[in-house]
Amino acid sequence: MKNTGKIVGINKNMITVEFEGNVKQNEVAYAVLDESRLKTEVIRIRGNRADLQVFEDTRGLKMDDVVEFTGELLSVELGPGLLGQLYDGLQNPLHKLAGELGFFLQRGKHINALPEDTKWEFTPCVKPGDKLQAADAVGTVKEGGFTHKIMVPFHLPDRYEVVEIAESGEYCVKDQVALIKDKRGSFIPLSMMFEWPIRKPVTSYRERLDPAEPLITRIRIIDTLFPVAKGGTYCIPGPFGAGKTVLQQITSRNAKVDIVIVAACGERAGEVVETIKEFPGIIDPFTGRPLMERTIIVCNTSSMPVAAREASVYTAITMAEYYRQMGLDVLILADSTSRWAQAMRERSSRLEEIPGEEAFPAYLESTIAGFYERSGLVRLRDGSTGAITIGGTVSPAGGNFEEPVTQATLKVVGAFHGLSRDRSDARHYPAIDPLDSWSKYTGIIDNRSRNHTVRLLSKAHEISQMMKVVGEEGITLDDYILYLKGEFFDNVYLQQNAFDPVDMATSEERQKKVFSIIKEIIDATLDLNNKDDARNFFNRSRQIFLDYNSSEWDTNDFLENERLIRELFHKYRKAGTEIETHIFRQALVESEMDSHFSRAKTAKTKKGEKLTMVKEENEEDIQ
Amino acid sequence: MRKIYNKITQISGNVIVLSATGIKYGELAVIKSERGDSFAEVIRIDGKLVYLQVFAGSGGISTGDEVRFLGKQMEVSFSDNLLGRVFDGTGRPRDGGPILTKNLIEIGGPTVNPAKRLIPSNMIHTGIPMIDLFNSLVESQKISIFTTSGEPYNELLARVALQAKVDIIILGGMGLRYDDYLFLKNTLESEGSLSRSILCIHTAADPVVECIMVPDISLTIAENFALHGKKVLVLLTDMKNFCDALKEIAITMEQVPSNRGYPGDLYSQLAARYEKAVDFEDAGSVTILSITTMPGNDVTHPVPDNTGYITEGQYYLNNGRIEPFGSLSRLKQFVNKKTRDDHRPLMDAMVQLYAYYQEVLEKKAMGFRMTRSDNRFLKYGILFERNLMDLSVEMSLEEALDTGWRILSECFVPEETGIRTELIKKFWPKEKPQVNA
Known part of the structure; x- marks a missing residue:
């Protein structure tokens, strides 16, 4: 006999059900409404009453309506046929639903995933x-x-x-x-095919390994300065309009992994549409097959039911774990984990739990940690390895990274790509702020050069702030050259044109080569006699470099541009001075004393002091 | 079978509680009180207790008043007769015209399947250069105007309503001052646009619950016209009031607030409305342009912040002008590639030059000497503001592009603009330009 109960309370998408017999935490039940059955999940049991979250609109349900318990946990189907599909948060194939129902989603409608x-x-x-x-x-x-x-x-x-x-x-x-x-x-x-409960991690592997191999995203600022490891985790927080979703889309296209699972969680439907419509037509250069064949989209956009949004990230990660068991590299892009956290908050508030910070539930941190910990590089029983890498965007309220979701995420990820409004306003894409971001992984460039370059950028930023007050005239030639070097590196390397067919994706080999050329230039002492000379040199270098960036690897154009750069560089290079250590001396001491993160902060306050000081002097001059 | 009850056990805020059986969640009821009839909606069922949210507010309701359940959800009549009419937040006529009862449709219907959405492809011309030229409005877009109290946002909205090239305008007013309502209505009437418009108006004096119904009613009507092949533009002013109404109701319901008193589901509530913007294959479309006032011009306030994460861009209306910086139409790249070849490059160049003008202004304010090239930028800035940014300017996209070229040629030599040579050859004005300086 089927285990059934009846509804005794309804509050938005939460129903309270009185039952006899046994009910399992997180088991699936169906609320019967006329012809349709609404999918629900048990989330709390007290006495002979259970609270169930309903994955659909509850309008029309009433007291004493029947609820059928299934005894099964919320699960997804695993088997061949997942790739290339577009699912909702509960693994209903949306294309098939559209074929049956037309424009609108209808509640209570379930179609098998495979x-x-x-x-x-x-x-x-x-x-x-x-x-x-x-x-x-x-x-x-x-x-x-x-x-x-x-x-x-x-x-x-x-x-x-x-x-x-x-x-x-x-x-x-x-x-x-x-x-x-x-x-x-x-x-x-x-x-x-078989089913697996989405909230339970798959652990049928021999051991978890240290994620040491970099995952090539072919985005230069990530691979070179803030790398992500295969089997690692990273997060992208940023205010609205800073380009989180675009960055995720570019990554989903270009990342060198076997399978990409996009979890569009509580964001705009329009953004998923672009991926759905364009991916089938794009050919992956590595495999020669349509990108869609390596992609699964789990799409629970902002106007779809909130409870299913909460489940959707688990649906995505469970499918990822399934493919990892085959020895494949899987990348999960979750956009945005803040919406997922908000879904938890809504549920918690309906359960009338005691709220934590900003009304998020107290278990927010452990839940976020639990999700990111399902990533990892593992050795399977047959000796091969598979990996899940998780990249989650975070949409902090007001763009303020101090809020609970960002902070809880930062604790558990290995790399942080902070987007800044300043950079996106200045059209510097990708708008990852090199002064704020960090990565604990080792990438394709050795750590020493990486830190060295970040220091250069931070110094150049300081000088540029100073220049805003005292003008170009107020700083020394050495400082000016340093500033131009920072700008140059930012312009030709960190920024990448997503619309240029060549520049949009830079291979590992190419990054190493281009970076070594740039490093030579920024490490060298240049024979420049005044600021005009300096500006001209860097403007010309930049122009050639931009052409170089958009010329295809190893073509005549490419080689010719490289020759031009070297020619120009050697003309101005001062012989015998390999590395300009004195400029970085101070910065080096600083970085040894402080951690990476707090250094950026002290640099900021220092800048402020300097600014006001210089400004006063300047005002006196004018008077 | 309609059930009638007359024992209300609890009244607090806008919510009344009574014992009833067989009531459906979301069902509508009518309460007869000495203040007249009012609709109420079931918002919670707890055992035998049914919680009803009273649209007209609970003032004057007695524990012995009659509550009649209707057995159906909130509905609105849908037909061409809606055109030219004015309604309130519950769909009752506000203009003294007849009550419409035919062809009722449920409000707040299901979500559009993402698989059935289209990539946006059509521009909506508004005749406002800062929109058409710099941040084009696109069919099926949802976009908000971020502004502060005191800015002429309703005037701007009225102009969009008059000038936008769409089939139907639906204006949803929330918490409007009465004179703003009259202004909007009279403007549409005097320009002869009322016949293609439908107004759903909640004024500041009306019960707060009706405020949150306005977007649902407006968008349900819009969606149905779109399914009938019409291009609909929904104007919503002001969404801040909508959010404040949600806040008020959430707090009287004793929900735990998340941020500055707003409920934790503010994002989902806003998204549920904004996501109704859609382009139906082989049918019409719904485009949403809303007003969001920001207290203290603070974009990190929960309302503009959550809105920014949902909408596809925003216009900043500041000092009576749409700012070129910060304003962003996320969908513009889908349409401005096929208007005219010079649209994109001219747009980029003009904004970059205007950014430089701002730098020159700063430099000037700090007391630096102005060079000749600086003076050219100052001139450019003034011409740009006067001929394109000013809200009173009305011109087609083509005229706006030509004006842009004229301003450039008035101030600069072609090399200074950073525009590709082929475009300079094609569009740079040949004779001495005439711009109103």
Whole structure:
């Protein structure tokens, strides 16, 4: 007999249900409304009453309406056919829904996530008598460009013996492809798909490894200065309009990983549309196949039900874990984790829990940590490795990074790409602020050069602030050259033109080369006699460099521009002075004393003091 | 079967509580009190207790008043007869005309499937150069005008309503001062635009609950006209009042506030409305232009802040002008590539030069000597502000582009503008330009 209950309370998307028998925390139940069944999840049980969050609009429900408990946790379907799909937060395929329902989403409508009638070419890789355990492959199918492993479901706890295995041939996801037997001799049939509860991490691997290998995003400022590791985590906080979503879109296009899962969580629907409509037409240069074939979009945009938004990031990460078990590199882009946190806040407020900071629930930090900790580079039982990298955007209220979600996220991520309104207003894209951001990972450039360059930028920034007050005339030639070097590096390297077909993505090899050329220039003492000379030199270098950036790798154009740069540089280079250490001496002492982060802050206050001081002097001059 | 109850057990704020059975969540009821009839909506059910939010406020309601449940949700009549009419927040006529009862549709319907959305592709011409030229308004866009009290935002909205090239204008007013309402209505009437407009007006004197119904009613009507192939522009003023109404209700409901008293679901509430902006394949579209006043011109205030994360850009209306900096139409790149070849480069060049003008102004204020080139920028800035930024300027996009070129040629030589040579050849004015200086 089905376990049922009846509704005794309704408050927006929260219903209270009276039940008999047993109810499991986080189990799925359906509220019956006329013909349709609204999906809900148990989130609190007190006595014989359970609070359920409803994933859809609750209008029309009434007292004593029936709720059917399923006994199953909120789960997603895993199997071939996930790639290229567009899902809502509960894994309903939106294209299929659109085909059945037209323009609008209708509540209570569920469609299975995996296409049931698609035939997959199955190749077995075990034979009867083989011993298996959870996550071991019984065979493979071809899914797009990938070899998709058909695995023993992750929830099976023991060791099993293969009794039957299907021959090579075409099968649908629900067809039986293997029969296995446990110790007690009971038989378990396996198809190509199974379900897994989304809130439970998949741990069917041998060990977690240190994420040491950089993930190439082909965005220069990230790869060079603030790298992300395969299996690592990073976050992108920024005020609205600073380009978080654009940065995520570029990453989803260019990142060198096997699979990208975009979790569009509580943001604008229009932004997802661009990805949906354009990706099928873009060819991935590494695999030669449409980008859509390596992408899954989980889309629960801001006007879709809030409770499903809360679930959507878990839906995304569970699918990522599934593909990681096949030894693939998966990147999750969650946009935006703040909306997810807000969904938790709404739920918490309906449960009338005691609020924490800014009314976020007290478990906000542990929940965020729990999500990011599902990332990681792992060694699987067959010896191969797979990785999940998580990149989450954060939309802090008022652009203020001190708020709870940003702070909770910063504690658990390995890299921080802070976007700044100043940079986006100045059209410096990507608007990652090099003075605020940090990364704990090792990238393609050695750490010493990385820190060195960041110091140069911070010094150049200080000088530029000074120049705003005293004008170009008020600073020394040495300082001016340093300032121009910083600007030059920013202009030709950190900024990247997302509309230029070549400049939009820079390979690792190219970054290393271009960076070494720039490093030579900024480390050298230049033979420039006055500020005009200096400005001219850098303007010309910049012009050639911009052309260089948009010329394709190893073409004649590319080589010619490189020759021009070197020629110009060697003309002005002072011989015998390899590194201009004296300029950085002070900065070096500072950085040894302070951590990276607090240094940026002290630099800011120092700047302020200097500014007012100089300003007064200047005013006296004028008088 | 309509149920009638006459035992109200609790009245607080705008919410009344009574015992009733078989009531649906979201259902509508009518309360008869000495102040007249008022609608109320079920906002919570707790056992036998039903919580009703009374649209007209609970003032004057007695515990013995009659409550009649209607068994249906909030609905609004939809037909062409709506055109030219004025309604209040609950859909009752405000203009003395007949009550419309035919073809009722539920308000606040389901969400559009993201898979069925289109990439925006059509520009809406407004005749305001700072919008058309610099930050084009795009069909199906949702965008807000960030401004402060005292700025001429309703005047701007009225001009957009008069000049915008769309089929239907729906004006949703929330917390409007009565004279603002009269101004908007009279402007539309005198210019003969009322016949293509529908007004849903909540004035500052009306009950606060009706305020939060205005966007829902306006957008439901808009959505249905769009499904019938019409290009609809929804103007909402002022969304700050809408948020304040939400705040008031949330606090009387004893919800835990999140930020400056606003409820934690402010973002979702705003998004649910703004996301109604859509372009239907083979049908019409809904575009939303709203006003958000910022207290103390503070963009980090929760209302403009949450709005900025939802809308596809914003216009800053400051000192009676739409600022070129900060203002941003996120969708403009979808449309300004196919207007005229010089649109994008001219737009970029003019804004960059204007930014430089601002720097020169700062320099001047600090007492530095002005060079000749500085003086050229000063002249440019003044011409730019007078001929393009001024709110009274009305011209088509083509005229605005030509004016832009004339201003440039008046102040600079072509090389100073940083525009590509081929465009200079094509568009740089040949004879001595005439600009009103």
